[in-house]
Amino acid sequence: MSVNPYPMVVPQNEVSFGRKIGVRILGDLFLTVDYSQCFKKPMKIYLAWCGSHRLYFLDYMHGRGRLNCPECLAKRLEMYKIKSIRLASAKPLHV
Numbered sequence: 664m665s666v667n668p669y670p671m672v673v674p675q676n677e678v679s680f681g682r683k684i685g686v687r688i689l690g691d692l693f694l695t696v697d698y699s700q701c702f703k704k705p706m707k708i709y710l711a712w713c714g715s716h717r718l719y720f721l722d723y724m725h726g727r728g729r730l731n732c733p734e735c736l737a738k739r740l741e742m743y744k745i746k747s748i749r750l751a752s753a754k755p756l757h758v
């Protein structure tokens with residue numbers, strides 16, 4: 664199985680005007696189906712907009728219709744990493 668490239672940022676100039684409007688007004692937009700080896704079965708790919716990072720991205724649905732903005736995801740992973748490091752470096756109380 665090849666590496667899953669999602670979520671993936673889409674440069675603003677590669678998103679059509681109609682889709683920009685659609686995704687901002689209606690929300691996540693079904694775009695295409697990925698038949699590649701990244702997934703066990705064909706996977707629906709959506710175009711989404713992150714208002715915090717002001718970027719368009721492609722992703723597939725995670726769990727209950729959730730799409731992950733790559734920047735938000737990186738931030739969450741970074742926070743998780745920091746927490747893990749803190750836990751790993753924390754000394755037991757009674758030593």
Ligand SMILES: [Zn+2]
Nearest residue numbers: 713716732735
């Ligand atoms: Zn974001």
